[in-house]
Amino acid sequence: MSKVFSFTPDYQDFVNAKEVIKGGSGYCISLVDGKEVYNKEKDSCLPDEIEHIYPDYSLYGITDTAYGFLSRGCPRGCEFCHVAAKEGKCSYKVADLSEFWRGQKNIVLCDPNVIACPDWKELLQQLIDSKAKVNINQGIDIRIMTDEKAEMIKKIRVDSVHFAWDRYEDKNIIIPKFKAFKEITGWKARKTSVYVLTNFNTTLDQDLERIYTLRDMDYDPYVMVYDKEHTNGSDPVRKLQRWVNNRKIFKTIKRFEDYDPKRG
Ligand code: SF4
Numbered sequence: 001m002s003k004v005f006s007f008t009p010d011y012q013d014f015v016n017a018k019e020v021i022k023g024g025s026g027y028c029i030s031l032v033d034g035k036e037v038y039n040k041e042k043d044s045c046l047p048d049e050i051e052h053i054y055p056d057y058s059l060y061g062i063t064d065t066a067y068g069f070l071s072r073g074c075p076r077g078c079e080f081c082h083v084a085a086k087e088g089k090c091s092y093k094v095a096d097l098s099e100f101w102r103g104q105k106n107i108v109l110c111d112p113n114v115i116a117c118p119d120w121k122e123l124l125q126q127l128i129d130s131k132a133k134v135n136i137n138q139g140i141d142i143r144i145m146t147d148e149k150a151e152m153i154k155k156i157r158v159d160s161v162h163f164a165w166d167r168y169e170d171k172n173i174i175i176p177k178f179k180a181f182k183e184i185t186g187w188k189a190r191k192t193s194v195y196v197l198t199n200f201n202t203t204l205d206q207d208l209e210r211i212y213t214l215r216d217m218d219y220d221p222y223v224m225v226y227d228k229e230h231t232n233g234s235d236p237v238r239k240l241q242r243w244v245n246n247r248k249i250f251k252t253i254k255r256f257e258d259y260d261p262k263r264g
Helices: 083-087 120-130 147-155 166-187 204-216 236-245 247-252
Strands: 029-032 036-037 067-070 106-109 133-136 162-165 192-198 221-225
Touching: 106 120, 120 147, 147 166, 162 204, 166 192, 166 204, 192 204, 192 236, 204 221, 204 236, 221 236, 236 247
Parallel strands: 067 106, 106 133, 162 192, 192 221
Antiparallel strands: 029 036
16 A cells, blocks of 8 residues: 555555555655654565566556656755655666566656656667657756757657746746757647746745746746645635636736636
8 A cells, every 4th residue: 555645545445455565655754843754664665576577557457558767866855845755865767668668659757857867868768769658747857957958858759748946046047947948849838837836935926926937938837835735725825826727717817916716
């Protein structure tokens, strides 16, 4: 039994097994004095030969998609993220694509920060060579983007890629990186979304500045609300989230102050 977040309930249904083993970030990471701490006793790592076995996708009736990690860990250690506590504060290669992909049409890549991995070039090349449709389902770290990385990402068959602009203070580094990525790929907004973390350490004005700047650079911002379960529906960040994340509304109503949730 596994889960990602500690605040979500355990799987409630009956499991027909002699023993249930729990593991994963939802069980083994806890907040101690505001810091995420990994508790090995509460985790259950798989034996190495199982961790690296080709997945039995038929258990879930999956025929055309391969899921997996080529790298783990992230050097950033953002305070609001548990990747560093769970996988380590550096990115390292854990597999070749052939470990979990055997010609399926689609690949879902779950790496937290693949372009921070020292083997990024080899790993991106494996994704290009697969010619499969790739869904990189975590963010790509725009702050360490280079022309060479962007050129390679452009060659991967992706529907879209996701970035993040979580820290307002990254402004001066991040804006030129976003502009350069657009120039190289020529990808439109719908192919390049950017998570914008709110309710963590930014003001509403700083949230709006990031949102407008991203829109002006032809990126699709997507608002994430930190600690959402402790906010209520009337909180300004919740209103901001409804406005931005509803693409139709965001395209029609250009300014946040003109958005009235009661009118939809
Ligand atoms: S860059 Fe992303 S994956 Fe890495 S620590 Fe920050 S939020 Fe987590």
